[in-house]
Amino acid sequence: MKLLKQIATILTPGEDKSSETVEWEMSILLGWVKQTYTLQSDELLVNNLLNFSRGFWKGLFTCYDHYYIPRTNNDLERFFRKTKASHRRITGLRSWNSYIIRNGEMIVLVNDALRQEHVISRLCSVSFSRYKSRKALWDQRLTGVILRKKFN
Template sequence: MRVAYQWVDKASDILNNKIGLNAAGVKQSYQQLLTEMSQQKQKAGTLNTAIDNFIKTTHSYWSGLFHCYEIEDFPRTNNDLEHAFGMLRHHQRRCTGRKVAPSSLVIRGSVKLACAIATKLHSFTASDLAQVDIHTWLELRSQLQKHHKARIEQYRFRRDPKAYLANLESRLL
């Protein structure tokens, strides 16, 4: 049991990154720890299955686990990320004067959140914005427009389901 707790403490130390490794260094150190845990899990005694579960869960989150070491001030935990979302909702409510965040936040939230975090860290000039790839921007706009159209269709259905279904039926037949 003591060995399992030592591994968890070591995992915590690696992820806290007090020595200041880059993302690749943290990833490599963490992978070495997981390899050690996998090879020596019998030392954990009754926590053997818990070690297997820990390794399995870690591998399922692996692709998104180290972004916070690549991007400065990127939220490291779910609590930090939820705080960023809460901050965005708060500002949206204040800007619109509404008691709740506007529904556009559902459709364009991915863009609005990224913009809110980016502008908090850096003040952008017109020349910064002019360097954006126009094709990527148009593709993003197209994706957001699809979400917006789906949202409008939901509204039309809720408002008048019979007319919506009749229109849909006429288009399909």
């Protein structure tokens, strides 16, 4: 438990922390763990810790240099869980893979829009000519995506 608290302390954001300093502190701690936990009973802990951190290492420290990047993706996961639960409730199907592949980001955009306040008034405020020009751009984009998939 003490080891996990040390890791949590290192990874806790602070005003004076940068990705370089946190990465350096984590490297030092992981090196210390390898040298300190040498018993055979510690092998599973050490291997799991090293493998887990290695898997996330590349993007683990980005949030310290860029304030707009969240430290975790918990909010995003929660958002998708709501959308997925809604699909399950409507269709009764456990998997939503074919649904999300077929409809893509439009599902998430519509579900998010429906949860927003004043969505009808906001939609009514868009002029038809602006909608038509945006739709043309969207159709162009979709055609390009379909053609790329067809020829690749």
